[in-house]
Amino acid sequence: MSMVIEREAAAVTKVVLELEVANHAGVMSHICGLFARRAFNVEGILCMPLPDATRSRIWLLVFDDERLEQMVKQVEKLEDVISVVRHGAEHAVFERLEAFFR
Amino acid sequence: MMQMTGAELILRLLERQGIETVCGIPGGAILPFYDALGQSDTIHHVLARHEQGGGFMAQGMARVSGKPEVCLASSGPGATNLVTAIADAKLDSIPMVAITGQVPLPMIGTDAFQEVDTYGMTIPLTKHNFLVRDANDLLEVIPEAFRIAMSGRPGPVLVDVPKDVQCQMVSFEDYPPVAVPNALPEVDLLAIEKAAEMINAAERPVLYLGGGVIHSGASHLAVTLAEQGGLPTTMTLMALGTMPIDHPLSIGMLGMHGARYTNYVLEEADLLICVGARFDDRAIGKAAEFCPRAKIIHVDIDPAELHKIKTAHIGIAGDVTQVVEALLPLVQVKLREPWLAQVADLKERFPLAKPDLDNPRSHYGLVQAVADALDDEAVIATDVGQHQMWVAQAYPFRRPRQWLTSGGLGTMGFGLPTAIGAALAAPERTVVCFTGDGSLKMNIQEMATLAEEELNVKIVLMNNNSLGLVYQQQSMFYGKRPVASKYKRAVNFLKIAEGFGLDAVDLDTAENPAATLAEALQRPGPCLIHCSIDREEFVYPMVPPGAANTEMIG
Numbered sequence: 044m045s046m047v048i049e050r051e052a053a054a055v056t057k058v059v060l061e062l063e064v065a066n067h068a069g070v071m072s073h074i075c076g077l078f079a080r081r082a083f084n085v086e087g088i089l090c091m092p093l094p095d096a097t098r099s100r101i102w103l104l105v106f107d108d109e110r111l112e113q114m115v116k117q118v119e120k121l122e123d124v125i126s127v128v129r130h131g132a133e134h135a136v137f138e139r140l141e142a143f144f145r
Numbered sequence: 146m147m148q149m150t151g152a153e154l155i156l157r158l159l160e161r162q163g164i165e166t167v168c169g170i171p172g173g174a175i176l177p178f179y180d181a182l183g184q185s186d187t188i189h190h191v192l193a194r195h196e197q198g199g200g201f202m203a204q205g206m207a208r209v210s211g212k213p214e215v216c217l218a219s220s221g222p223g224a225t226n227l228v229t230a231i232a233d234a235k236l237d238s239i240p241m242v243a244i245t246g247q248v249p250l251p252m253i254g255t256d257a258f259q260e261v262d263t264y265g266m267t268i269p270l271t272k273h274n275f276l277v278r279d280a281n282d283l284l285e286v287i288p289e290a291f292r293i294a295m296s297g298r299p300g301p302v303l304v305d306v307p308k309d310v311q312c313q314m315v316s317f318e319d320y321p322p323v324a325v326p327n328a329l330p331e332v333d334l335l336a337i338e339k340a341a342e343m344i345n346a347a348e349r350p351v352l353y354l355g356g357g358v359i360h361s362g363a364s365h366l367a368v369t370l371a372e373q374g375g376l377p378t379t380m381t382l383m384a385l386g387t388m389p390i391d392h393p394l395s396i397g398m399l400g401m402h403g404a405r406y407t408n409y410v411l412e413e414a415d416l417l418i419c420v421g422a423r424f425d426d427r428a429i430g431k432a433a434e435f436c437p438r439a440k441i442i443h444v445d446i447d448p449a450e451l452h453k454i455k456t457a458h459i460g461i462a463g464d465v466t467q468v469v470e471a472l473l474p475l476v477q478v479k480l481r482e483p484w485l486a487q488v489a490d491l492k493e494r495f496p497l498a499k500p501d502l503d504n505p506r507s508h509y510g511l512v513q514a515v516a517d518a519l520d521d522e523a524v525i526a527t528d529v530g531q532h533q534m535w536v537a538q539a540y541p542f543r544r545p546r547q548w549l550t551s552g553g554l555g556t557m558g559f560g561l562p563t564a565i566g567a568a569l570a571a572p573e574r575t576v577v578c579f580t581g582d583g584s585l586k587m588n589i590q591e592m593a594t595l596a597e598e599e600l601n602v603k604i605v606l607m608n609n610n611s612l613g614l615v616y617q618q619q620s621m622f623y624g625k626r627p628v629a630s631k632y633k634r635a636v637n638f639l640k641i642a643e644g645f646g647l648d649a650v651d652l653d654t655a656e657n658p659a660a661t662l663a664e665a666l667q668r669p670g671p672c673l674i675h676c677s678i679d680r681e682e683f684v685y686p687m688v689p690p691g692a693a694n695t696e697m698i699g
Binding site: 072080113119122 | 273293448449
C-alpha cells in the first residue's frame with residue numbers, strides 16, 4: 044500500500060534526462076549499471092544514434108527523489124557521457140510514445 | 146609507414162608511456178602479447194604467482210610512484226582473479242592500467258574455453274574500460290587508458306584485447322602522442338574567498354585531510370595551510386603521512402580506531418575543512434552525528450563527492466594543490482590559543498593508550514621497534530585487520546607515500562604483493578609489510594615472486610592464529626561467540642618462508658628480540674620476521690559499526 048502512495052506522489056515529480064553519449068557497444072551497460080546498483084528506478088529508456096553516428100542520444104524518464112542530484116553527477120562522471128540535460132516531465136519525448144504502450 | 150601486430154603496438158605504446166615494469170601471468174589468450182613482450186629491451190616483466198598478486202604489485206608501484214602502472218592477465222580465470230585488485234584500486238583511487246587477453250572475436254559469446262565477459266564484469270569496478278575490437282583502435286585506446294587512469298581523481302582502467310586483435314597487423318604513419326593528464330579544472334575564486342572568510346571567522350576549525358592530498362602532491366601545502374591558519378589537523382587512514390605525526394598541529398587519525406581525543410576534538414569543531422577526503426563511514430561514523438557543531442568546507446577534484454554524504458556549506462570542485470594555493474594568501478595567520486589549548490587539554494585527557502610499548506613482542510611494541518630500527522625513507526605496507534590498525538595508530542608516519550594500505554576495499558592479501566610492487570618502484574628503499582596470519586595466507590604464494598626478484602621486503606608477521614578483527618567483533622558485539630575466526634591448527638610460517646627461499650627470523654625464541662628485529666631489517670634482501678601476538682589483544686578504541694564516533698569503546 045505504501046509503495047502505491049509513494050509512486051503516486053512521486054509521479055508528479057518525474058524528470059526527463061537527455062544524455063549525449065559516445066556511440067559504441069557498452070555505453071548502455073555503463074549507464075544502466077549505475078541506476079540498477081542504487082535501485083534508482085528508471086521508468087523509461089530511449090536510445091538512438093545521432094545523424095553523425097559517432098554519438099547517440101539517450102532519454103531517461105526517472106523519478107525526482109533526493110538522490111537524483113548524486114545520480115546525475117555519477118552519470119556525468121562516465122567517460123562516454125558527453126552531456127546531461129534535465130527536463131521536466133512535460134517533455135514531449137515520452138508523452139508522444141505513450142500511444143505505443145496502450 | 147609502420148607496420149606491426151596489435152600485440153607489438155601495445156608494447157611500443159607502453160614503452161612510449163614510460164612503463165618499465167609490468168606484472169602478471171601469461172595464458173593462452175594473451176600469449177601474442179607476451180611473445181612481443183619477450184622482445185622488449187626496456188620492460189621488465191615480473192611473474193606473479195596469482196593474477197591478484199600481479200594486480201597488487203602494479204598498485205604497489207603506483208602508490209609509490211604516483212603514476213599509472215600496468216598489470217597483465219589472460220582471459221577467463223586470469224581476468225576474474227585480477228578483479229579484486231582492480232576493485233581495490235578503484236576504492237582507493239589508484240591509477241592503474243590492466244590489460245587482459247580475451248578469446249578471439251568470433252568466439253566471444255560462445256562460452257569458449259576461458260571466456261568470461263571481462264568487459265561487463267569490470268564495468269562497476271573500473272574508472273573506465275575498453276573491449277578492443279580492431280587493432281587500429283589500440284592507437285587511441287592505450288593512450289586513452291593512461292589519460293583516464295591519471296586524470297582528475299585517479300583510478301583503474303581495463304583494456305580487454307581479444308587474441309586475434311593482438312595478432313592483427315596494423316599500419317600507421319605516426320605513434321599517437323604520449324598520454325598526459327587532463328587540464329585541471331578552473332578554480333572557483335568566489336568559493337575560495339568565501340571559504341577563506343569562513344576559516345578566518347571560525348573559532349574552532351579543524352582541517353581534515355584525505356588521500357586526495359597525496360594524489361595531488363599537496364602535502365606540504367596542506368601543512369602550510371594548517372600552520373598559517375592555526376588549524377588542528379586530522380588525517381584519514383589514506384592520508385597518514387601528509388602531516389608528520391609529531392607535528393604540533395597533528396591530532397592523528399580520526400574514525401573507528403582513532404584516538405578518543407581526535408574524535409572529541411571533531412565533536413567540538415565549529416568548522417570542518419575537508420580536503421581530498423570523502424566522509425567514508427569508517428572515518429566519520431554515523432554521518433548525521435559527525436561534527437554536529439561544524440560548518441563544512443569540502444574540497445575534492447571529483448564533483449560527485451561534494452554533498453554526497455554530508456552537505457557542505459561550501460563545496461569546491463578542484464585540484465587540492467590549486468585550491469590550497471589559492472586559499473593561502475587569503476587565510477589569516479592565527480595563533481588560536483584558546484582553541485589549541487582546548488585541543489591540547491583533550492589530547493592530554495584522552496590520549497591513545499599504547500600499553501607495553503617497550504616490549505617488541507607486544508603489538509604496539511613491535512610496531513615501535515620496527516620504527517626505531519628504520520628511518521622515514523622506509524615504505525610501510527600493511528595487510529588488513531588488527532595489525533593494520535595498530536600500525537596506523539602507532540607508526541610515526543612523516544611523509545606522503547610512506548604508507549600503503551588497503552583503505553576502501555579492505556582487502557586481506559593486499560600487503561605482500563603491494564610491498565613487492567613498492568620495492569620494484571623504489572629498489573633503494575627498505576619496504577616493510579606488516580601482516581597478520583590470516584591476511585598473509587591470502588597471497589602467500591607471492592613469497593615465490595619476492596624470492597625470485599630478491600627485493601628488499603621485510604614481512605613482519607603478527608601471528609595470533611586467528612582472524613583477529615573478526616574474533617574481536619564477535620567478542621565485542623556478538624555475545625563472545627567466536628564463529629570461524631579461530632584457526633584450529635597453527636601454521637609454521639618459518640618453514641613456509643624457508644620453503645619459498647626466504648630468510649626468516651622468529652622473535653618468539655630470540656634472546657634479544659629488538660636486536661634480532663633490527664638486524665633482520667638491516668640485512669639486505671627479503672625476510673620473514675615472525676612474532677606471536679596474544680589473541681585477546683584488541684584494537685582500541687573502537688566505534689561500533691553504525692554508531693557515532695563519540696561512542697567509542699575502550
